[in-house]
Amino acid sequence: xDLKLKIWRQSSRDAKGKFVDYEVHDISSDASFLxxxxxxxxxxxxxxxxxxxxxxxxREGICGMCSLFINGRPHGPDTAITTCQLHMRKFRDGDxxxxxxxxxxxxxxxxxxxxxxxxxxELIQAGGYISASTGGVPDANAIPVNREKAExxxxxxxCIGCGACVAACKNASAMLFVSAKVSQFALLPQGKIExxxxxxxxxxxxxxxxxxxxxxxxxxxxxxPKEISITNIARMNREFFKAKVS
Amino acid sequence: MAKLDSKIPKGRLADKWTLxxxxxxxxxxxxxxxxxxIVVGTGLAGGAAAASLGELGFNVKVFCIQDSPRRAxxxxxxxxxxxxxxxxxxxxxxxxxxxxxxxxxxxxxREANTYRxxxxxxxxxxxxxxxxxxxxxxxxxxxxxxxxxxxxxxxTFYARGQTGQQLLLGAYGALSKEIKxxxxxxxxxxxxxxxxxxxxxxxxxxxxxxxxxxxxxRHSAHAVLIASGGYGNVFFLSTNAMNSNGSAAWRxxxxxxxxxxxxYVQIHPTCIPVxxxxxxxxxxxxxxxxxxxxxWVPKKKEDAQKIQRGEIKANDIPEEDRDxxxxxxxxxxxxxxxxxxASRAAKERCDAGFGVGKTGLAVFLDFKDAIKRLGxxxxxxxxxxxxxMYEKIVDENPYEVPMRIYPxxxxxxxxxxxxxxxxxxIPGLFVAGEANFSDHGANxxxxxxxxxxxxxxxxxxPFTMQNYLADQIAVGKITSDSEEFDQAEKEVRERxxxxxxxxxxxxxxxxxxxxxxxxxxxxxxxxxxxxxxxxISEIQALRKEFWTNVRVPGKTDGINIELxxxxxxxxxxxxxxxxxxxxxxxxxxxxxxxxEEYQTEExxxxxxxxxxxxxxxxxxxxxxxxxMLNKEKLVYEETEVxxxxxxxx
Ligand SMILES: Cc1cc2nc3c(=O)[nH]c(=O)nc-3n(C[C@H](O)[C@H](O)[C@H](O)COP(=O)(O)OP(=O)(O)OC[C@H]3O[C@@H](n4cnc5c(N)ncnc54)[C@H](O)[C@@H]3O)c2cc1C
Ligand code: SF4
Ligand code: FES
Numbered sequence: 001x002d003l004k005l006k007i008w009r010q011s012s013r014d015a016k017g018k019f020v021d022y023e024v025h026d027i028s029s030d031a032s033f034l035x036x037x038x039x040x041x042x043x044x045x046x047x048x049x050x051x052x053x054x055x056x057x058x059r060e061g062i063c064g065m066c067s068l069f070i071n072g073r074p075h076g077p078d079t080a081i082t083t084c085q086l087h088m089r090k091f092r093d094g095d096x097x098x099x100x101x102x103x104x105x106x107x108x109x110x111x112x113x114x115x116x117x118x119x120x121x122e123l124i125q126a127g128g129y130i131s132a133s134t135g136g137v138p139d140a141n142a143i144p145v146n147r148e149k150a151e152x153x154x155x156x157x158x159c160i161g162c163g164a165c166v167a168a169c170k171n172a173s174a175m176l177f178v179s180a181k182v183s184q185f186a187l188l189p190q191g192k193i194e195x196x197x198x199x200x201x202x203x204x205x206x207x208x209x210x211x212x213x214x215x216x217x218x219x220x221x222x223x224x225p226k227e228i229s230i231t232n233i234a235r236m237n238r239e240f241f242k243a244k245v246s
Numbered sequence: 247m248a249k250l251d252s253k254i255p256k257g258r259l260a261d262k263w264t265l266x267x268x269x270x271x272x273x274x275x276x277x278x279x280x281x282x283x284i285v286v287g288t289g290l291a292g293g294a295a296a297a298s299l300g301e302l303g304f305n306v307k308v309f310c311i312q313d314s315p316r317r318a319x320x321x322x323x324x325x326x327x328x329x330x331x332x333x334x335x336x337x338x339x340x341x342x343x344x345x346x347x348x349x350x351x352x353x354x355x356r357e358a359n360t361y362r363x364x365x366x367x368x369x370x371x372x373x374x375x376x377x378x379x380x381x382x383x384x385x386x387x388x389x390x391x392x393x394x395x396x397x398x399x400x401x402t403f404y405a406r407g408q409t410g411q412q413l414l415l416g417a418y419g420a421l422s423k424e425i426k427x428x429x430x431x432x433x434x435x436x437x438x439x440x441x442x443x444x445x446x447x448x449x450x451x452x453x454x455x456x457x458x459x460x461x462x463x464r465h466s467a468h469a470v471l472i473a474s475g476g477y478g479n480v481f482f483l484s485t486n487a488m489n490s491n492g493s494a495a496w497r498x499x500x501x502x503x504x505x506x507x508x509x510y511v512q513i514h515p516t517c518i519p520v521x522x523x524x525x526x527x528x529x530x531x532x533x534x535x536x537x538x539x540x541x542w543v544p545k546k547k548e549d550a551q552k553i554q555r556g557e558i559k560a561n562d563i564p565e566e567d568r569d570x571x572x573x574x575x576x577x578x579x580x581x582x583x584x585x586x587x588a589s590r591a592a593k594e595r596c597d598a599g600f601g602v603g604k605t606g607l608a609v610f611l612d613f614k615d616a617i618k619r620l621g622x623x624x625x626x627x628x629x630x631x632x633x634x635m636y637e638k639i640v641d642e643n644p645y646e647v648p649m650r651i652y653p654x655x656x657x658x659x660x661x662x663x664x665x666x667x668x669x670x671x672i673p674g675l676f677v678a679g680e681a682n683f684s685d686h687g688a689n690x691x692x693x694x695x696x697x698x699x700x701x702x703x704x705x706x707x708p709f710t711m712q713n714y715l716a717d718q719i720a721v722g723k724i725t726s727d728s729e730e731f732d733q734a735e736k737e738v739r740e741r742x743x744x745x746x747x748x749x750x751x752x753x754x755x756x757x758x759x760x761x762x763x764x765x766x767x768x769x770x771x772x773x774x775x776x777x778x779x780x781x782i783s784e785i786q787a788l789r790k791e792f793w794t795n796v797r798v799p800g801k802t803d804g805i806n807i808e809l810x811x812x813x814x815x816x817x818x819x820x821x822x823x824x825x826x827x828x829x830x831x832x833x834x835x836x837x838x839x840x841x842e843e844y845q846t847e848e849x850x851x852x853x854x855x856x857x858x859x860x861x862x863x864x865x866x867x868x869x870x871x872x873x874m875l876n877k878e879k880l881v882y883e884e885t886e887v888x889x890x891x892x893x894x895x
Contacts, residue, residue, distance in 0.1 A: 012804055028524060031522065031525075032639075035526055039524060045797060045799055046753060048797065050799050050800045051807060051808060055313065056488060057312060057317055058319070059488060059526065059529075060529055062321050062322050062408065062410075063312070063487065064314075064316070064317060065312060065313070085635070087639070110805065111804065116313070118313065121316075121425075121432070121434075124316075124422045125425050129378075129422055129423050130377050130419065131423055132377050133298075134704045135369075137372050137373055138376070140371045141333060141388050144383075144386065147383045147384065147386075153380040154382075154405060154406060157380050157412060157415065161316055191378050
């Protein structure tokens with residue numbers, strides 16, 4: 001198929017960006033979206049132009065490195081997948097595709113479609129872990145975990161830290177991301193000991209880093225490639241409240 | 247000639263690690279603060295090591311290419327992690343896990359290292375559970391296990407199809423805790439481009455490129471740990487993440503570290519087949535699928551041809567016309583034979599004309615019987631996300647039609663040579679995880695790489711590095727203001743300037759693809775003398791073409807993805823040749839290394855223990871010069887060495 005692309009180009013963090021039009025031809029409908037981008041870049045390099053910079057690594061929807069706002073939606077038109085899992089059969093011959101970086105204040109654009117998501121690392125550093133040092137822990141089966149709770153914890157732990165939730169939210173809220181981590185540990189006996197401290201520190205950090213408030217629009221859940229549920233946000237709010245009152 | 251001392255402790259196999267720990271030197275808490283350590287890589291090996299070394303009180307600097315430590319390639323591991331817990335009470339022991347691993351590796355691994363791996367495996371599971379890793383559980387609340395290839399017990403722990411992700415996030419949590427505390431300093435989007443060695447021969451630092459700003463930075467330390475993963479991307483198409491590369495290890499090699507067994511490459515039997523020349527990477531379908539999926543091709547060639555032409559479908563072929571060739575050839579292990587055996591068997595069927603799919607280069611992985619036996623719900627609970635992934639890519643529903651799979655490059659058993667302490671032949675340079683050669687011999691069993699990465703990172707490096715560092719307290723701070731750093735930085739700058747100035751007509755990817763073709767055809771699943779010789783000369787020619795005709799647009803300051811790729815491919819073009827040389831010199835078949843000249847009448851790999859029971863550790867002697875071969879003889883003190891047999895035992 002032949003496609004027209006409108007791609008955001010920005011040479012550096014401080015530079016002004018703009019949309020640039022490109023065309024690609026003879027794209028197989030079995031190709032992935034990023035393979036289509038690879039082909040575009042090959043052509044650009046052959047012409048001696050700079051290729052479009054975008055983040056990617058695993059190309060199977062697990063590392064959270066790929067991003068891209070495609071036709072106004074984070075990770076494109078399909079649901080429950082990342083950009084790297086999007087295939088061209090979701091588009092039609094002759095389509096125009098608009099490709100932009102994540103747009104959110106805490107994720108500044110660094111070049112073209114690449115943004116800086118180190119704020120997510122800082123959120124985790126604020127307390128998104130159980131402080132078990134290496135060694136000196138009990139036998140794994142000494143801590144039985146209710147299977148249903150373990151499954152729910154796994155649902156929350158499936159977050160890949162891609163940032164689509166922030167990009168989808170008009171307030172650039174990181175509630176879905178943070179609540180997934182808080183929930184995972186709140187659901188497990190191992191996580192209970194530091195639960196209060198964790199939720200308070202992570203929420204405070206979220207504000208400090210300039211992420212917005214949650215106003216319950218659920219855009220995050222709709223765009224999350226891992227279908228992280230907003231019930232995690234409710235659970236986090238309960239955890240936060242518990243921590244405050246006790 | 248390098249001096250190879252594997253430093254295997256004395257004593258019985260089961261006592262070696264305990265004895266080692268009793269006699270190793272340690273660094274006192276007050277002195278740890280005075281010691282700097284560089285860790286390259288934040289995968290399971292690097293992430294776990296950096297966190298654990300930080301907990302001990304060392305000053306750690308940790309580096310990765312991606313924008314966050316959580317994105318290291320380990321995140322993509324699907325199936326699981328082995329441990330000898332024997333929770334299912336099915337007869338597992340540390341010795342059995344050890345034995346399966348050394349046998350799976352076709353007796354080309356080092357006995358003491360592999361035994362230690364099995365020995366610490368149980369601690370890993372304990373540690374991960376304490377960190378909140380949500381492993382699969384039974385209704386009782388206790389941990390669940392599944393089976394993997396090359397084993398007759400159920401010893402694989404898993405977190406749905408995302409085990410690597412959950413283990414890595416556990417290590418990332420531990421690392422984040424230490425970053426917060428200030429014991430670990432994190433450097434993301436940095437790529438190590440050289441290793442710095444002092445006049446006294448010790449590794450004391452690295453040169454990195456800041457991928458955001460393009461700046462060349464110097465970092466010094468008392469010791470360096472490389473945990474940069476494997477080099478499977480030499481083949482261009484592989485299951486590895488796009489940024490996985492061999493450069494950190496290769497640069498260490500060019501500074502004098504030995505590269506061991508480069509030809510041992512693992513080809514994974516269950517990947518989605520290649521379907522177009524626009525593809526940039528291949529997708530793995532977890533080995534765990536072989537627990538319930540049955541592998542087959544049509545018995546009749548006509549049927550296979552009709553399928554290839556799209557005239558009939560898999561489900562049109564009646565049961566009696568299906569050849570479940572693994573169950574037929576290997577009744578004792580069936581679909582759960584080790585990866586090298588399963589991959590070669592698939593190739594054999596396809597080469598004989600029984601392959602399916604448009605290209606004829608695919609076999610079926612069928613869940614029909616499992617769904618009948620267990621119900622769709624159970625299969626969905628076990629493999630739901632893998633099935634979904636398959637459907638997204640191939641546009642076919644694997645609950646209804648069998649998956650099509652074919653082998654693909656997946657893992658590299660070879661890597662930098664290390665001794666029992668995971669120290670290379672360069673004092674102060676340690677290597678962990680897939681980047682070293684140490685534990686898997688000529689073939690790695692499924693669910694053992696995660697085990698090795700975490701064993702190295704959490705439980706081995708924190709001990710063994712101290713043994714080295716205990717002597718280093720007196721040397722004081724290491725500065726990067728020295729002749730050796732000047733020289734290394736200068737060489738890195740020259741290499742970059744050279745690449746930028748060629749301004750030819752070939753893109754980096756097009757040359758990488760051509761290298762991949764050469765590697766896959768001649769240094770892939772089946773190798774022979776003539777092909778390997780051809781590969782060496784073709785790679786040399788391609789390397790020349792690269793250095794005279796590659797085109798790297800853009801500038802060196804700021805993000806330049808073509809330059810990043812060019813630096814990696816330049817190294818792959820050298821590493822590929824070494825792999826071919828190693829494969830050529832090893833006149834036997836062992837594990838993932840299959841030489842067509844050396845096989846049994848039934849087509850099984852034929853080892854030559856008399857002449858080749860050694861680790862081939864290659865030494866750099868200069869560009870365009872033949873590398874020197876060093877041999878570490880493998881001695882099996884407490885292991886009976888046999889021909890691998892998956893047919894009856
Ligand atoms: C698709 C897939 C599925 C798998 N499934 C399983 C499984 O189920 N069970 C199992 O046991 N194994 C599995 N494996 C294998 C296993 O995942 C890897 O062998 C293992 O995770 C490697 O870990 P590592 O820490 O050595 O390296 P990696 O995780 O590859 O980490 C490498 C790190 O080094 C950094 N790095 C690399 N080069 C440089 C440089 N020059 N400068 C700075 N930083 C650098 C990277 O940024 C990264 O942080 C799988 C592999 C693949 C590809
Ligand atoms: S919650 Fe979903 S959208 Fe947000 S970072 Fe995690 S996976 Fe991405
Ligand atoms: S590239 Fe890893 S999730 Fe898309």
